[in-house]
Amino acid sequence: MLTPPFATVLDSMPTLVAVFNAEQLTRMVNSLEQNLLTPIPLCFLLGIICTRIHSGIKIPKEFYLSIAIFLLMSIGFIGGHELAHEYQAHGVSTIWKPALVTLFLGCLTPITSFLVLRYIGGLSIADSAGIAAHYGSTSAVTYAVANSFVEQTQHPANSFLPTLVTILECPGIAIALVLGAALSARERAVAAAKAGRPVKESKLGEALYEVMTGQSIMLMAGLLVIGFVSTIFMPEKGMEPFLEFFKSKGMLFRGALCIFLLEMGLVAGEKLSDLLKVGPFLVAFGILMPLIHGFLGVYLGHMAGLNLGGCTVFGAIVSSASYIAAPPAVRLTLPEANPTLSITAALAITFPFNIAFGIPIYFEMAKWVGAT
């Protein structure tokens, strides 16, 4: 028996195809143009081109790691600041529904990914669970790019979206890893008995601890709390210099995002050669699964009361795949999973797809479901 929102989604599917007329296609093309021909995706494209033509561009590692820290701190701090304003104005009345939907989708997306990979793609349990862990979690950089897009289109997202990014980061990885570890336990025992060695103890607990205390959670959640507390207890005047430094519409944040996307492009360019290794199924999965998850995000986000920008960004974060928190956790827990599959799918397929096409598509989906 389907719950009402799902029944509505399934009922409306034929209508979705039918109402997709020429006008909407033109709007979609315009949105794509608005997104593609801006510095952030173009820097990503430049990175890919530089790698493919062996241009020799290298961004110093310590520099882009510092930029990643700055981006995560900014997202957290501004998110905490805006959350405090939202809390002062409406209490928790506007936040609890989106938070609950986020938690629900955080638990659902790894399971749908796992089922599709295992039963349609025919991948092994470990590979399916490993990739599902990446797709169950989220990518903070995709959030930042989607947020920049909606700000450019004059439809800023609800202020508490960074809180949702933090909520979405963990459950997906945890569920996929538990699923993978539990289902592959028998396979492992058989393999160990064949090789005549003892069964290795699972490192699930250690992996989950690493995810919870990893850079993205600690910096984003930590700065979220700092931003929230200081906005409530500090006079507005005192907050100004911090807001100037961290603000997502600011010169520093946008510039840093361009440099980070250039580096992401350089790495994705290298991984493009692995596309042949992963096969057509995973390429299709890396594009279609985010569209399905993105639509669910947009639709349920709208049901939970998010605005047009909010639904777009929410669709983007639900559809995105983690390539920072998930890979080490999967290596620890499911070592038999092939990392080339998950990292290539997350970084060389889904991330570029979302940056170039996904975000404007979620924007149009959000308009279509009636978000304003």
Place this chain on the structure above:
Amino acid sequence: MQLYPLKLVTVVGETVIMEDIAKEGLSLGATGYTMSEVIGQGSRSARNVIITGEARTLKVEFVVPMEVAYKILAHVSTTYFEYYACIAWLSDVQVVRGQAYIAG
């Protein structure tokens, strides 16, 4: 100056397992280790994605007597070789203050 003939065990592999290998080496009888970051490429290239700073390649070295060296090599090869990007080798070394590397 007296030199002691000992063995140098070198293990190179992906970040997620190297701290464990260092600790396990100590529990198998090594008195210490040296760890460093290295650059390279092997048959499993996935670890070369360095966006996170986590997926690096590390090298851990132990100076140990022969029997400890064999224990470490046997442990590393049975525990990690199957699924992880990892290589280990043994070399002869002549060590000053060699008694410091013999446990007990």
